[in-house]
Amino acid sequence: MTRIKKPKEVKRELHPWKALIVALAFLFWAIFELQTQGETLWYWFMLVVGGIIILPNVFWIWSKLGTPFGPPYFFSMLKTKHFVNFIDNLGKKAKTLEKISIGGLFLGFGLAGIDYWTAREKGGIKRIIILIIGAIGLGLIFWYLLGILFSVPALAPLFWISLIAFVLLGFGGLTIAILLGYGALAVVAFFSAEQICPSIAPVIPGVPIPGMGITIPLIAWVSLGLIMIIHELSHGVMLAKYKEKLKSVGIILIGIVPMGAFVEQKDESFMKKPERKQILVLSAGPSSNLLTIPIALGLFALLMFSVGPIxxxxxxxxxxxxxxxxxxxxxxxxxxxxxxxxxxxxGQLFEGDKIILLNGVDINSIGSLNKVFTDTSDYNFVVLRNGTQVDVNIEPVFFEGLNLKRIGVGFTPIETGYVPPVEMIWTSMIVNALANILFYLAFLSFAVGMFNFMPSDPLDGGRIAKFVLLPYIGFMGFNREDGQKFIGRLFAWLFLISLLLNVLPYLTMLF
Structure with missing residues (x-):
């Protein structure tokens, strides 16, 4: 999600008109696919590449609002000098953020983080006691808060290995364990001709997740924007606290999709800071994202409680x-x-059927319908069809890997034409918007915080790992620089392998 240093800019000559032709070709292909095959995975791929990635990048470069880097017309960065003074002022009052960064380090790197920051310097029996207490605390956090992730049957086989990984390496270890573990399950499924859902998917608000038919609402862009602001602001404030001069702040885009952000320093002095200060700067971003979760959920609960009387x-x-x-x-x-x-x-239900009863429960709203769907397995409908009540029994399709039931029907409320007061309409719209923003703020903050603690470059966790894990490979005889390179390459390869393994479900979906 973040990089402390600004990415390198592309210095070669660019031809926006050529990229425009490529983008239009992808869009025409998407239209052809939609008309001939419908909303297939290929349709969404062509639409995303042409309309959401390449075409916006052509605009950024042509208008000179953005600067290309990496593969041109795929990645752009937008930067500004605004807010630098604001961040500098916040840096003078950053003691609380410093403590949050330390707590985040413990969650992000588990016992390794606790040992680095506290236990190792104590030595002897004190070190052992601190690590035992830390292991118990981390285990309880996993069991009562994170264990819900593994209630999904597809992830259930990874429970114990994920518990161990979280205790030893926190969210960084948990991410690697899930990716590698699920990748191994994907390999087994691939060779046994079984289909499983991908564990990695592009999450773009407004665009269906490939193969799943799930769409995160467009308003989640607001949540994602807040997450990026919180993340980068935290990095910048900690840099300012340690007297680092900032030159600019910016965001990294894949087309119109924000994929990361950065704070640009005026010089390279950050790399010469004591490693503990470097760690706290790096930890500040994902730690603040994790802290956002309970705050967002608390505000969500308060909102729901407050609108009850309304x-x-x-x-x-x-x-x-x-x-x-x-x-x-x-x-x-x-x-x-x-x-x-x-x-x-x-052949059982038909468009226009009015739902009278579902499993004996009166149905007068979408909410009452969903409640029965959640609580039961087989469904007995009583519907009004052409003036006659008809009983319909349906056994849903069960997707075992996700505890998911489907019958293949869409439902809508029957409108009477009554127009409520304007204040009711506006209140409902505002409440729904705020509820969605807060929910996805919590959900995406968890994903961003967890992912950024993964011990792989160029993520925050990749830099932290080179400090925290270095003492554990001392027996290998590396000097400091070579040891840090070894750690970086080890987790980079683990991450790459896990990504390749997790691509297998997409291949079986396509072919």
């Missing part, structure tokens, strides 16, 4: 807006992660 006040108007729920779409097939099955509702 919802009650508008209850009568809300009841006048809708008159039940009807079937809006019946699919022929259900596809998920490359697995395609005939939709159980095909």
């Amino acid at each position: 919802q009650e006040a508008f209850a009568d108007d809300a009841a006048l807006m809708y008159d039940g729920v009807q079937v809006s779409q019946v699919q022929d097939e259900i596809s998920f992660c490359g697995i395609t099955k005939e939709a159980p509702a095909k």
Whole structure:
């Protein structure tokens, strides 16, 4: 998500018009695929590459708003000198952030982080006691807070190895364990001709996650923007605290998608700082992201509690807006992660059917419908069809890897035409927007914080690992510089291997 130093700019001659032709070719291919095959994985690939990546980069470069780096027309960076003075002023009051960075180091690197910062200097029995207490604390955090991740059957086999990895190396170890572990499961599934869902997917608000049919709403861009601001602001404030001069701040884009950010220093003096200060600067970003999670969830709960009386006040108007729920779409097939099955509702439910009862429960809203779907397995519908009540029994398709049930039906509320007061409409829109922003702020903060602690370059965790893990390879006889290079290469290869293994589910989905 972040880099402390600004990426290197591309210095060769660029031809935006050539990239424009390529972008248009991808978009025309996407349109052709949509018209002939529908919304396939290839359609979304062409649309994303042409319309979301290459075309915006042509605009950034042509307008001189952005500077290309890496593969031109795929990556651009936008930078500004604004906010530098603001960050410098915050740096004078950063004692709390310093403590947050230390706590984040313990969570990000587990016992290795605790040993580096506290236990090793104590030595002897004190070191052992500190590590035992740390292991118990980390184990409890995993068991009660992170264990929910492994309630999904696809991840359940990785529970114990992930627990050990988290205790030893915190979120950095957990990320590597999940990626490598799931990659191994993907290899087994590949050679046994089974299909499993990818564990790695591009998360772009407004664009369906390939093969899963899940779309994160566009308003999550606000959450992602806040996460990047929090992340980079934390790095910048810690740099300012340690008297580092900032030149600019900026974001890294793949087309229109923000993929990272950076703070640019006026010189290279940061690399000469004591390693503990370097670690705290690096840890500040992901640590602040992790701290954002309970804050966002707390605000989400407070929002839901606060709107309760408002919802009650508008209850009568809300009841006048809708008159039940009807079937809006019946699919022929259900596809998920490359697995395609005939939709159980095909030939059973029809567009326009009004849902009267579901498993004996009166259905008067989408909310009451979803509650029954969540609580039960098989479904008994009573629907009103052409003035006649009809009983329909449906056994859903069960995707075992994710505890997911589908029947292949879309539902919509039946509108009465009643228009509620304007204040009710605006209140509902604002509350829903805030709720979504806070929810995805927590969700994406977890993903960003966890990923950035992974001990692989160019992530924050990659730099931290070279300090924290160096003492543990002393027996190998490396000098300091070679030892840090070894650590960097080791985790870079582990990360690359895990990525390649996790591509296998996509290959089986495509072919």
